[in-house]
Amino acid sequence: MFDLIYHFPEQLEESLALTNQALKERKDFLDKINDIEKIVVVGMGGSGIAGDIVFSLTYSFLKSPILVIKDYYLPFFCNKKTLYFVISYSGETEETIFNYQQLKRNKLPLIVITAGGKLKVLAEKNQDLLFILPQNYPPRQALAYLTIPILLTLSRLAIIPNCQQEIEKTILYLKRMRKRLNERAKRITKLIENKIPYIIVDSYSYLPIAYRWKNQFNENTKILAFYSYLPEQNHNEINALPFLELLKDTLFVFLLKNPFSHKRNLIRINFLSKLLKENKVTHKIIPPISKNNFFNVFSLILFGDFISYHWALKRNIDPLKIELIENLKKFLAKF
CATH class of the missing domain: 3.40.50.10490 (Glucose-6-phosphate isomerase like protein; domain 1)
Incomplete structure (x- = not known):
């Protein structure tokens, strides 16, 4: 766990490269997006908090309101003028997959951030803008990989100013x-x-x-x-x-x-x-x-x-283990 925390700057650095490559490959997707009035980020736990952090980073210059949904149901105002980020590091988060399916029934273009699982399969099938993350991270320690795709996508769409250099300077600062x-x-x-x-x-x-x-x-x-x-x-x-x-x-x-x-x-x-x-x-x-x-x-x-x-x-506790969360997932899988 210590190494995962300590190397947060390097994770930001890698995420910057991966995100820029993905955006370059799917320029066609971004070219079709316009007239955005609001931003919705869908995600739970260590994945969904990426949307919250983007709110803190962009509060003073964000041109459209941003809302982070951490539930099964989406608000009524979600429509074609909303930009959607659907985030699940594992790709198996049931609430997030439920949200994804709701949005796809309305044939909305989605931006998906995941390391794999069912969500990755769905995003590939539907030709969504897909950011594929490195695997084998606890979701809460993959924050760098979850946050940068949101920031750079908003930058490319001119919803926020270009923040590439600001992120690069931040990486150097954190290393120091x-x-x-x-x-x-x-x-x-x-x-x-x-x-x-x-x-x-x-x-x-x-x-x-x-x-x-x-x-x-x-x-x-x-x-x-x-x-x-x-x-x-x-x-x-x-x-x-x-x-x-x-x-x-x-x-x-x-x-x-x-x-x-x-x-x-x-x-x-x-x-x-x-x-x-x-x-x-x-x-x-x-x-x-x-x-x-x-x-x-x-x-x-x-x-x-x-x-x-x-x-x-x-406290003599292993910071990596999340046994109760895993036990809950097994319990829910029975129903």
């Missing part, structure tokens, strides 16, 4: 930063012990980062986790904080800062830090790693992955 991020993660893990993490980000655009951290703590560290964002947290959950003294030995709060957050949210996060300190709740403010949004988003992903890994080791 990863050792430092790994060491920081080790130090933080010493503070956490067996507490429950509560991740708060200081902007809506970074909510997917908190969600990614939560999911990695769930799957790698095998621990419950919670997440929220400012300013929304200040309109509900904050009211429960005075009672956190009851949980001071149970909870560890991460306060993640976005370099582009509204200045009022910076005041809010300082207020929360003061409140947590008064109630003796262990917490850590994570300042922006970079003022470049691509650098910061991908660095926070890498940082959170490192924390989840070292925390799993500290």
Whole structure:
């Protein structure tokens, strides 16, 4: 697992090459797409989160709204003016295949991202735009391969500016930063012990980062986790904080800062830090790693992955195994 996390920059690099090749080979597909009003990403778990991360990366310049669907049914507004990304790393995710079949009944052109399975067979049969990913990754650690095809496709369709160079610069930045991020993660893990993490980000655009951290703590560290964002947290959950003294030995709060957050949210996060300190709740403010949004988003992903890994080791848990998820799939297969 450590090697998969550590080599995230190389995975981004390989994904860039694979994606550009696939787009070159299927230029005919992209030439037929026009008049896009909205973007829908269909995918579950470690696959679907690619759409969420793209939201964080493109929040300030995305020309069309993006919605990530993580369910069996699609919203009513899905139509021919919607650009669809259907993502399942394994190619066997039942919810995603169900969505694919719904869309194909309406004869809609689809962009499919997968490493194989039934979804790959269907996409090849229907001549969809298909991005075939390297195999033998846990889906949650294939994020680089799942995210880049969305970004470059949106770039080619002029829905976002060309981000090729930004991704290339991000890769170099992550290669320089990863050792430092790994060491920081080790130090933080010493503070956490067996507490429950509560991740708060200081902007809506970074909510997917908190969600990614939560999911990695769930799957790698095998621990419950919670997440929220400012300013929304200040309109509900904050009211429960005075009672956190009851949980001071149970909870560890991460306060993640976005370099582009509204200045009022910076005041809010300082207020929360003061409140947590008064109630003796262990917490850590994570300042922006970079003022470049691509650098910061991908660095926070890498940082959170490192924390989840070292925390799993500290708890004597194998971060790779996801036995309950596998058991659930076997159970569902009976029906």
